[in-house]
Amino acid sequence: MINDEGALFMTPCRRKTASGPRLLAVVALVVSSLAQAAPQTFNTALPVAEGNLVLREQFLYRKADDDTSPARRDLRVNGAITVLGYGLTRDLALFGALPYLDKELDLDGPGGQRIERSSRGLGDARLFARYTAFKDDAPGRTFRIAPFFGVEAPTRDDDERDRFGRLPQPLQSGSGSWDPFGGVILTYQTLTYQLDAQFAYQANTEANDFEFGDEARLDGSFQYRLWPRKLGGGVPGFLYGVLEANLIHQEKHEINGRRDADSGGTQLLLSPGLQYVTRRWIIEGIIQLPTAQDVNGTALEDDVITRVGFRINF
Template sequence: MNRPPAALTAAALLLASPLAAAPITFSTALPVTQGAGVLRLMAEHAETTSGEGEIDDGALQLVLAWGLSPKLTVFGLAPWRRTELRRRTPAGLVSRRGSGLGDVTLLARFTAFKRDAPGSTLRLAPLFGVEVPTGRDDEADARGPLPRPLQPGSGAWNPVVGLVVTRQTLGWQLDAAASYKASGTDDGIDAGDVARLDLSYQHRVWPRRLGGGVPAFVYAVIESNLVDRSRDRTAGRALAGTGGTTWYLAPGVQYVRRRLVLEAAVQLPLAESPARDDDPSLIVSARINF
């Protein structure tokens, strides 16, 4: 995707035990229970205008998380992408499409600090991993090789590091994260690195008071994503129309049951770089604990 969703976004909403809220657009610091797993399916649609033209980007991401120990959780993320590029030329509107399996991401998250109290917990967890170049980066159509934004894969190994802090109570949860992806080089093009700062607040709106026999919960969610992309380079020269900083605000809602979470959020671009013009994007997700 051209949006922040990447490894850290897809790993979001993976929790330690049933009946808990979590961020939608990035990862929480809460661990997955040892010997238990979480399966998440996330769909996203976004439209962006850049130097390449108008880009319509859709993605499905399948995420599997497994608790190896009380402190260590590992993740595997497999995205499928479908991207369309529309560009106006003197000959008229030209449309090109690319689709396929994207780069698989492998992540590990370790709880380095925790402080538990009655009705609340505080966790700090570094994470690290790598995007593996499993997606094709040589797709072509009748006009020739597809532009880079239409390629399902990056063609490069991209290390990812980050740090997540979570404060959870019975009524609300606050998460903050910082992450960095060092993009590799493919076909002489050094893709820009990506740094991001994320913040999420989830507040239980139903039921207002906890009691016995409540089968489900509803949370209102508000999130902030600050994403900075360095410019792509080739032969040491920066490529025009790449890079920049974008700030997104994402209101959302979560419906939480013991083994199932359903959620949706709309990601709104509040401040953008001159190199790109993002429309609001939609994120929907389902997660099953097992």
């Protein structure tokens, strides 16, 4: 049900640091430049410095096999998402994301035999811009509000076939449609913790007589510095504990202009994770656990989604 392969994230802005008694003062003034934790399942409002590049790679595994239909479907998705961000100006950043996905669907076919249908390859690209509309910086903390707007472009095949015929649209590598999306992100960061919240909406359009249901989501993230407990000179990095929540609602799909009663629904995910943050790179991992799912008809429910990855600031 959930299509969040293009979730985009940030890494620290690179600036010079100080040593000795001035360190804490500098950290207080440029906190987001030194040890910036960030959400792992959605975006943050913290900046990409002008002229800087951010590379992020995230590997994911998704399993969904709670099927109430006679087909006994079992969906597995393995993938990697490559994200590149660029600070065009002090307040404007541009992003692009390109996923590689390996999808496998096992189900009972005619006569009860077990069959497998699959696709693999690059998915549709997501391109968007994020602008810092409001910022309030002070020693030891920062608060930012940043709206974003973009489009998911049909850059990949959407008519793949196997020996059983054309693959179902959700199993295709690409959607074939131009799908605009947008939203707003709020971030509050201190030396010890960070809070992020996002509202996002994607309006999906029709292609190949199929239209994915529009998707709305509300996300929250809390990151807390576990180590070191006290700031000081000579610390190579920072370990953060992360807890995130994602409330996602998707409308029913449409096939040939008619709504598919076995698609869409509402899902709440709670996600614990860890991040190790340095000035130029981050290693991170998180497990998304469905705590409430209200899907329509026989739509599949997620069992678990895991994400691990890294970010590098240039």
